[in-house]
Amino acid sequence: MKDLFYRMKKVVLANIISLALLLGACSTKKTFEKQEDGVVVHLNDGLGAKQVRLQVISDDIIHVTATPADTFSHAQSLVVLPEVKGTSSWKLEESADALTLLTKSVHARISLKTGEVSFTDSTGQVILQEKQGGGKSFTPVTVENLKSYAISQVFESPADEAFYGLGGHQNGQMNYKGQDVELVQQNIVDVIPFLYSSKNYGLLWDNYSISKFGDPREYQPLSSLKLFTKDGKEGGLTADYYVEDKIKESKVENKIDFQYLETPQVDSFPKDVSHKGKIVWEGSFTSDAAGLHKFLIYSSGYIKIWIDGTEVLNKWRQNWNPWTNKFNVDIKSAGEKHAIKIEWTPDDSGYLAVTHLDPYAAEDQNRLSLSSEVGDEINYYFIKGKDADDVINGYRNITGKAPIAPKWAMGFWQSRERYTNQKDLIDVVKEYRKRHIPLDNIVLDWQYWEDPKWGSHEFDLKRFPDPKGMVDELHNKLHAQLMISVWPKFNKGTENYEEMRKNGFLYMHNIEKKRKDWVGIGYESTFYDPFNAEAGKLFWKQIDKNLNSIGIDAWWLDATEPDIHSNISIDERKINMSTAMGPGAKYFNAYSLMNAKGVYEGQRASSPEKRVFILTRSAFAGQQRYGATTWSGDIVSRWSDLQDQIATGINFSLSGIPYWTMDIGGFAVEKRFYNLTGETLNEWRELNTRWFQFGVFCPVFRSHGQFPLREIYNIAPEGTAEYNSLVYYDKLRYHLLPYIYSLAGHSYFNNSTIMRGLVMDFNADSKVHNIADEYMFGPDLLINPVHTFKARTRQVYLPATTGWYDLYTGKYFDGGQTIEASAPLDRIPVYVKEGSILPAGPEIQYTSEKSADPLTLYVYAGKDASFTLYEDEGINYNYEQGKYSTIPFTYNESTKTLTIGDRQGSYQGMPEKRTVKIVWVNKDHAAGVSFTAQPAQVIEYTGKTVSVVSK
Structure with a gap:
């Protein structure tokens, strides 16, 4: 009996060992797969990603994807060129817990347990590594009945690292280390999900949804703090509503939220406050959480904020284009109080929201973190370089070269909002020629069409009686080019609208809502869907028929965020933009890329002898391949905005796109500049002179804005210091043209950058x-x-x-x-x-x-x-x-x-x-x-x- 027991025990033990060996063999077999261009690692420890793939694109570029699904997405990238493929020129080293892919210059190591990826140079020096454990996060989400994920990838970052790029942003930020950047297309924000590190690598984040660099949390209402009135009572701030200098109403408020059309607006204020008055919130705040508290202010009109008696914010924005500003307050110990005063002058009607975030762990804040609202998988490209130029060269190798701008585009452009008729436009060019002030391009802004035929791409013949003759005179007699504003917007009922609608090429949510725009009496309108290739072809066909056919030289593609309707919430904007490829939330940031693609490819087919030149208000990764220059949107005519443009242009250029410009002088103007006299006149002239002096050394040199008139001779009269300086710098630009046009050539042949951050x-x-x-x-x-x-x-x-x-x-x-x-x-x-x-x-x-x-x-x-x-x-x-x-x-x-x-x-x-x-x-x-x-x-x-x- 005892022998039988031992025999049975040996059999069972042998079976267990055999089963273990079998499972081990299966496990080993499934741990990873070697492919011609890389490896796929299979994970099973519940960390989120089921598979992580490393694909070798070149000696310096590694493509990383990670998915919580059983298979990887097969969708073609909108950003990376379809001809970019993996290479077999690499070696694989295996160890018990990791694989290492070796190229001539990069070693990419991936953990077999966690999928954590790190990149070193050929000597073993770490360049970049994912957070311990992999730093990957997948949260299931459903958008428009599509099941997907909110995704996040976190990397380690040494203290001396600096980050740049990510497009053009408007808070004066330069080095993003330890900061937050929201990647969402706005009128004055251009999103390019590519960053450059001072450690000489780049990351291309291949995702089109709203994304974040840094702290991924959402801002909370002001009530997330403990608030006290100016009398010290807990529950909110004291809100005083003024008309002129008299308080009309006082109450206690624990939130400030007048942010969108969908939220309560200034119409709810006491009579005349929004037109003749202001609101002052005053009191104090504290928190049980010690540390650095973040504040985000979204505002139009005039906003001033004081913390403990010190002014931390003083801004003005036009009411149809509010924007955000940030500041931080360090609460050194729990319960520590800080005084706050917020003064808001709506300036007729306006928008304001004040939000807050509790402290974020410093360790996490200083890591490199990228997150996106919607994504099938984590998808990024690591690009190693000897220096910034080498990194950007790698970026353009996978996303496309930037065609050389036409030579005339490197000269001076004159624009304003707007030339209302043919004679005005021609007379401006004639005046420049008469004064011997160099000029190459005149720009015709919106509303050259007959009201309400927005989207017709036709001239109002009462004001522009001979469009073809106007273009011919500019070309043949005045030696100037014409750029014209073309929106992806269509008023309901126009011929082009109906053609688009019948083919299913329009976003219809705005029409279903019966929203009217802000122009004239207001009209129902919507935008076309460039994610549908056939819609893009039709959009160009309509432009070609009425505008390209008469010889217009370049296209100002305005409102390409897209601005379907101003001042609606981000969530409503996403609903408005249900694309042929999928939900607006998934493709939100890529509209400008697809719009530029259709126009570029259309013109190259219709007019192959003429270089495409596009000016667009938004940007996205890869857009440089479509002949597109981006301008920084409807910024305002203020000194602080002038300063912000410098960092905006530098970081935009560090994002891999070489052509950038802005409205020299700022677009939107405070009322105080409407009637220019005395010190206000002096400031206006000086502001425009300083802005012009900066603009001459930007890739594209372009003056534009609302009234007052923006021509050199209208800014200041001949003989003044300002006039003389404007003319001097214009001529200096032309004197340096051999240098400047060579830079344009180098940006194509060498993938170089014109506007260069000092790094x-x-x-x-x-x-x-x-x-x-x-x-x-x-x-x-x-x-x-x-x-x-x-x-x-x-x-x-x-x-x-x-x-x-x-x-x-x-x-x-x-x-x-x-x-x-x-x-x-x-x-x-x-x-x-x-x-x-x-x-x-x-x-x-x-x-x-x-x-x-x-x-x-x-x-x-x-x-x-x-x-x-x-x-x-x-x-x-x-x-x-x-x-x-x-x-x-x-x-x-x-x-x-x-x-x-x-x-x-x-x-x-x-x-x-x-x-x-x-x-x-x-x-x-x-x-x-x-x-x-x-x-x-x-x-x-x-x-x-x-x-x-x-x-």
Whole structure:
């Protein structure tokens, strides 16, 4: 009996061992799958992701996807080019707990237990690693009956790391480390879910829904704090409603929420408060949670906020376009009280919401965190580079090159809201020509159509009697181009609306709601769906028929957030935008990308001889491939907004798209500027002058805004300091056109960036990481806009590792120091990097007037230097077939020799020979950039190498 027991025990034990071995073998088999271009790891520990896939795109680019489902999504990315595929050029190392994919420059390690991914260089130095355990989160959500997930991915981040990019945002933020950024398309916000790290890597977050960088929590009502009246009673703040200087009503309120059309509005206020008065909330607050408390203010009209008697916010916004501002309050211990006062002047009618967030753990705040409302899976691309240019090169390799802008687009654009008739528009161009002020493009803003035919793309012939003749006169007599405003919006009942509707190409929710817009008596309207490829083709067909056919040069694609109806909630905006591809919530941020795609592809088919140029109010990753320039939306004419544009443009450019612009002077105007006299007139002229001085050193140079009129001669009369400065900088732009147009060429052929955050060229100098109001324009010019009223100097940090020359005088400065730079009303501080070659051209009135002959080369000695001059036909795509030329310039400091190398390539109209003037600038010989600069040598260049030694 005992032997039988032992025999049975041995059999059972053997069976258990066999079963364990079998299960182990199955488990091992299912742990991962090696594929030609990467690996898929299968997880079963309940952490959320069932599978994580690493795909090797190149030696420097790894694609990571993670899903809680049994299979990965097969949907084609809207952002990444369809031809981007994985490569088999990599090796796999296996260990008991991890796999490591090895390329020549990147090692990507993935844990077999958690799916946690980390990236190191070939020496083992960590570049980026996911949070311990993987940092992945999937929360089931249902949107429009579609089951999906809210997703999140968290990475570790060392204390000395800095983050940039993510599009163009309007809170003056530069380095995003430890900050929060909401990625949601708004009138003045451009979303590009790509960031650059000072550790020289990039992350492309391939998701189209509303997303967040940083703290993923939603802001809460003000009542999430303990509130006290100004008399110290708990329960809320004291709210005093004023008409002029008299209190009409006082009450206690524990929330401030007048944010959207759907929430109670100023109509509920006592009579005349919204038109002649203000509301003041006053009292104190505290919390049981010690730490840094975040406040978010959404407002239009005038808003001022004081904390403990110190002003922390003073802003104005137009009522049809409110915006958010942030500030923090540190509550050092539980129960600590802080006084608060909020003063809001609605300015006729307005919107206001004050919300709050409790402290977020500092450890989490300083990590790199990305989250999205809707996603089938976590999907990101890791891009390693030697520097920022290399990282952006990788981004464009997978999302598309930026076609070269037409040469005329690199000149000066004049615009305003708006030229109401044909004569006004033509007369403006004639006035510029009469005054010999350079100009290339005139812009026709909205409402050129007959009311209410929005979406017809037809001119109102009463005001524009001969559209074709107008375009021909601009082209043939005035040598100017015309850009026109084209909205993706259609008023109900128009012919184009009906054509779109019958094909099912319109978003119909707004029509079903019978909402009327704000124009005239108000009309029911909606937008078309560019996510439907056939709708995009029809949209272009309608534009082509009425506008492209008469020779209009460029397209101002306005309201591409899309702004289906202003001041409705985000949730309502998502419902309005139910796309052919899926719910609006899932595709919310990508409307502009798809709209630009249809117009770009349409024009290239209809008019293949003409470069597409698009100006659009929104942006998304990959949009650069569609010939699109983004402007920063309907910003306001205030000094604080001028300052914010600097960081906005820098971070936009660090997001991988090279063409950016803004409304020089700001778009929306306070009432105090309507009647300009005295000090208000002086401020208006100075504000526009300072903004213009900054704008000349932006990728696209464009003036635009509401009344007062924005033409140079309307801003200030001839002979004034402001007028003279505006004309000077306009001419300077044209003088530097050989340099600027070369930057455009480099942005295509080399995937380079025109407007460059200091981190791009001086990353090793940690002092530049947080500088938000200086940048490089191309590789050689350091730009320092003046953004304070009546300032006549400004602090300028000159980055280390190189010296600097004053652009206007040639005076030399050592790098690595902060100087008090002179900034008279007519100049902003601009410096040229030691070891630079600036090519410049003759004085011209428009870009196609003549070639850059004579060509002036300003050579800034002290270090070796190089620059490549790029030239082509300027208006077509022949450069894609190799019809362009490059001329390399090099300077050798040890031999003091400038070499102009052999010209490579050719194009129609290329000058076979030209005069070259050489201006030497060094520590002992100062010389400024100007048309009258005296060259030390003058040579004839015929396309063959010639060397010149400095005298």
